[in-house]
Amino acid sequence: MRRFDYARTSRAGEAVDLVAGEPTGAFVAGGTDLLNLMKDGAEAPDLVVDINDLPLSDVEVVGEAARERLRIGALARLADVAAHPRVSRELPVLTEALLATASPQVRNMATVGGNLMQRTRCWYFRDPDFACNKRAPGSGCPAQEGQNRWHAILGGSDHCIAVHPSDLAVALRALDATVHTLGPGGRRAIAIGDFHREPGAAPERETALRHGELITAVEVPLPRRGTRSGYLKVRDRATFEFAVVSAAAVLRMDGRTVRDIALAFGGIATRPWRSAAAEDALRGRRLTDDTVAAAGRALVAGARPRTHNAFKVELVQRALHEVLGALGDDR
Amino acid sequence: MSEEEQNTPAAAGPARRSVLKAGGATAAVAVAAGPAAAGGAGGPTALPRAVADITLRVNGAEHPLSVEARVTLLDALRERLGLTGAKKGCDRGECGACTVLVDGRRVKSCTTLAVMQEGREVTTVEGLARGDELHPVQEAFVRRDAFQCGFCTPGQIVSAVACVQEGHGGSRDEIREWMSGNLCRCGCYPNIVDAVRDAAEAEEARR
Numbered sequence: 270m271r272r273f274d275y276a277r278t279s280r281a282g283e284a285v286d287l288v289a290g291e292p293t294g295a296f297v298a299g300g301t302d303l304l305n306l307m308k309d310g311a312e313a314p315d316l317v318v319d320i321n322d323l324p325l326s327d328v329e330v331v332g333e334a335a336r337e338r339l340r341i342g343a344l345a346r347l348a349d350v351a352a353h354p355r356v357s358r359e360l361p362v363l364t365e366a367l368l369a370t371a372s373p374q375v376r377n378m379a380t381v382g383g384n385l386m387q388r389t390r391c392w393y394f395r396d397p398d399f400a401c402n403k404r405a406p407g408s409g410c411p412a413q414e415g416q417n418r419w420h421a422i423l424g425g426s427d428h429c430i431a432v433h434p435s436d437l438a439v440a441l442r443a444l445d446a447t448v449h450t451l452g453p454g455g456r457r458a459i460a461i462g463d464f465h466r467e468p469g470a471a472p473e474r475e476t477a478l479r480h481g482e483l484i485t486a487v488e489v490p491l492p493r494r495g496t497r498s499g500y501l502k503v504r505d506r507a508t509f510e511f512a513v514v515s516a517a518a519v520l521r522m523d524g525r526t527v528r529d530i531a532l533a534f535g536g537i538a539t540r541p542w543r544s545a546a547a548e549d550a551l552r553g554r555r556l557t558d559d560t561v562a563a564a565g566r567a568l569v570a571g572a573r574p575r576t577h578n579a580f581k582v583e584l585v586q587r588a589l590h591e592v593l594g595a596l597g598d599d600r
Numbered sequence: 601m602s603e604e605e606q607n608t609p610a611a612a613g614p615a616r617r618s619v620l621k622a623g624g625a626t627a628a629v630a631v632a633a634g635p636a637a638a639g640g641a642g643g644p645t646a647l648p649r650a651v652a653d654i655t656l657r658v659n660g661a662e663h664p665l666s667v668e669a670r671v672t673l674l675d676a677l678r679e680r681l682g683l684t685g686a687k688k689g690c691d692r693g694e695c696g697a698c699t700v701l702v703d704g705r706r707v708k709s710c711t712t713l714a715v716m717q718e719g720r721e722v723t724t725v726e727g728l729a730r731g732d733e734l735h736p737v738q739e740a741f742v743r744r745d746a747f748q749c750g751f752c753t754p755g756q757i758v759s760a761v762a763c764v765q766e767g768h769g770g771s772r773d774e775i776r777e778w779m780s781g782n783l784c785r786c787g788c789y790p791n792i793v794d795a796v797r798d799a800a801e802a803e804e805a806r807r
Contacts, residue, residue: 274648275669275715283645297716304672304711305692316648317669319716348705372781373768374759375693377705378712509780 270307273314279322281451281483289453289481291316296483298344299378301371302387310397311388311404320344325382325485328353337491343382343484347437348373350381359491362498362517366440369502372509382484384437385448385464386476390511391420391431402428403472410472418577419513422585424539425573429472431539433465434511438541440500442533443517446489452482461487465540496521501592503536503584512536514581516588520596527551534568537585544568547589556593565589652715658683659727667714674698676714677724685725685754689783696782699755700724706762708781725754728761737761737799744795748786756782760796769800 278284288294295314297303298321306312325342328350332338339360341350350356351367370376370384393399393411400409412420412430420430438461446461459477466474478484492498498519504510515535521528530551534542546567554560565586572582646652649669656663656676663681674691677683677700686709689697693711700709701723709722728735734742737760747753759782763769768778775796776789784792 270670272650273669274650275646275652275713276648277646277715277718280645287648297713299711300713300716301693301708301711304713307670308691317713319646319713321716372696373763373766373778374696374699374706374708374781375711378707507780508777 270304271310271313273307274316275319276316277319277322279324281320281323281325281485284318284320284323285451285453285481285483287316287318288483292480294318294481296320298380298383299346299375301375301379302383306388306395309395311395320483328356330355330491331488339489339491341381341487341489343486344380346377347371347379347381347384348376351376355491360444360489360498362440362443362500362519363437363489365500366436366502366515366517369500369508369512369515370436381437381487384435385441385484385487386478387435388475389431390434392416394431403431403468403475406471406473413575416577417575419511420575420578421539422537422569422572422574422578422581423542424467426468426470426472426539428470429468429539430575431468431472432536433475433538433540434535435541436500436502436512436515436535438465439515439533439535440517441487441489442541442543443498443519443531444489444492445531446487448484449486449488450478450482451485452479454479456485458488461541462543468539492519493521497596499592499596501588501595503588514585514588516585516592518589518592518596520593525555527554527556532564532568532589534585534588537572537581546570558590561590561593562586654715654718656681656714656717656722657720658722659724665714669713669715671714672710673700673702673712673714673717673722674709677709677722683724683726686758687751687754689752689755694783695752695755696759697752697755699758699782701758701762704762704765706759706781723758725758728757735761736802737764737795740795740798740802741792744791744798746788746791746795747784748788752782752784752786756784756792760792760799763796764800764803769796769803772797775800 293314294316297317297319325344327342328345329340330337331340347367351364357364394401394403399411402410421432441461448459448464464477500517502512502515512535514537517533519531530548532544532547547564550564550567569582651668653666686700687697689695691710693708698708698710699706702720737757763778772793775793
C-alpha cells in the first residue's frame with residue numbers, strides 16, 4: 270500500500286470538505302473493498318477520510334402510515350440491516366441479498382454506502398499490470414477478447430464489460446430505493462436507477478456521484494401488504510462467492526394475476542440491471558411457464574455474449590423462472 | 601517484516617503537498633489533533649496525517665503506538681504488539697486467518713487500518729483463555745482434533761466464538777454457512793463443524 274494521509278471526523282460536512290479538497294481523496298467506512306484496491310494498486314488515494322464516527326448507522330421507519338419508508342443510514346453494517354426485524358419481515362429480498370453477500374466477518378464490517386460504491390471484480394481492472402479503460406482511461410479493455418466468463422452480457426460497451434458485483438444494489442433496484450447524499454453543493458436524492466452508470470465511452474465514471482459527495486442514507490419504500498419478494502444468487506460454490514447470475518423479484522398478485530412486479534438482475538450487467546421489458550411481459554398476466562419464459566426472452570433480447578459468458582444468457586432465464594417459482598405462485 | 605513496517609515513523613516524510621493544501625483548507629474547523637482528538641462520536645477532528653499516535657486496546661491492555669496510517673490492524677497486532685495468533689493468509693479478506701473481535705464482533709483484521717481502531721476493544725485468540733483455562737471453543741477444537749497444520753486455527757476459533765455467540769451454531773448446515781468466511785487448506789471442516797456444534801450445545805445448555 271502506498272503512503273497516504275488519514276483523517277477522522279464526526280461531522281459529515283467536514284468529511285465532504287476534506288475529500289472534495291483532495292483530488293484523489295477517498296472516504297473509508299468498512300474498508301473491505303478500499304483496502305484491497307489500495308493493496309492491489311488499483312486505487313492510490315493521497316488522503317483517506319474515516320467516516321465511521323458520523324452518526325449515520327441507524328435503520329428506522331420514516332414517513333406517514335400509508336407511505337412508510339425504511340431509512341437505512343449509509344454506515345449501517347450489512348449484518349445489522351439483514352437482521353433488522355422490519356427488513357426480514359417485510360423486505361425478504363433485501364435480507365436474502367445481504368445474507369448472500371460475502372462472509373459473516375465482512376458483513377460485520379461492510380456498510381450499505383460502501384457496498385454501493387464497491388468496484389468491479391474484473392480481474393483486468395484489479396491488476397495494474399493489465400490495460401483497463403476503467404482504471405487508466407483509453408488504455409484498452411483486455412476483457413473484450415480475453416477471459417470474460419465473469420463479464421457482462423448486458424449494458425456493456427467496446428470500452429468495458431465489467432460486471433457490477435453488488436447483491437444489495439440489485440435488491441435495491443427491484444425495491445425502487447433512493448440514495449441520499451451530501452456533497453460540496455449540498456444535499457440531494459438520487460433514484461437508484463440513476464445511481465450506477467453504464468460504461469459507454471467513459472467506464473471510469475461509475476456512479477452519479479461527484480468527487481467528495483458522500484452517501485448519507487438509502488431509503489426504501491415499505492411494500493404494501495401481500496407483496497412477496499425474494500433473491501436468488503447462483504454461484505460457483507455454495508456460499509462466500511460473487512454471483513454468476515442473480516435475480517431479485519418483488520411481486521404483488523391480484524388473485525392469480527400479476528398486479529405489479531419488479532425484476533432486477535446481477536452478475537449479467539455492467540450495472541444493477543432492471544428489466545422493464547421482462548416486467549411488462551408479466552404484468553396483468555398469470556404466472557405460467559409460458560409467460561415466465563416470454564419474460565426471460567424479453568430480458569435477454571439485447572444480450573451481447575462474449576467468448577466465455579454465453580452460458581449466462583440461458584442461466585439468467587432459468588434464475589428468473591426459479592425465483593418466481595420460489596415466491597409461491599399458483600402454477 | 602511487512603512492507604509497511606520497513607518505513608519507521610522516524611523515517612516518515614512530511615505529508616504530501618496536495619494534502620497539506622487540503623488540510624489547510626479545513627484547519628479552521630479542525631480544532632485538535634492527536635490520539636485524544638480521534639475518539640468517539642461528536643469528538644473533534646483528527647487532522648490529515650501519514651503517521652498517527654494511537655492507543656490500541658487489545659485483550660484488555662492499552663498499547664500506545666505510533667503507526668503509519670497504511671498499517672493494517674493485522675500488521676500492527678503481529679509486527680508491533682507481537683501478537684502473532686492472528687495469521688496473514690491471503691491479506692485480502694478472503695481466508696479468515698486474521699479474524700479478530702472488534703467490540704465483540706468478528707472482523708477480518710487485514711482489511712481494516714490500525715488507526716481506525718482508536719477507542720475500540722480488540723480481542724485476539726490470545727485473549728480468549730483465562731490463564732491456563734481454555735475458552736470452551738478452544739477446548740472443543742482440541743477434543744475434536746479440529747486442525748491439522750494449525751495455520752487457520754486461530755481465525756477459525758475466534759470466528760467460532762462469535763458464531764456461537766450470534767446463535768448461528770444450531771445445526772451442521774448453519775455452522776457451515778456461518779463459518780464460511782474461514783478457509784482450511786487441510787480440509788479439517790468436518791471436525792471444525794463438530795467442534796463448533798459441541799461449543800454451541802454447551803452454550804445452549806448454559807443459557
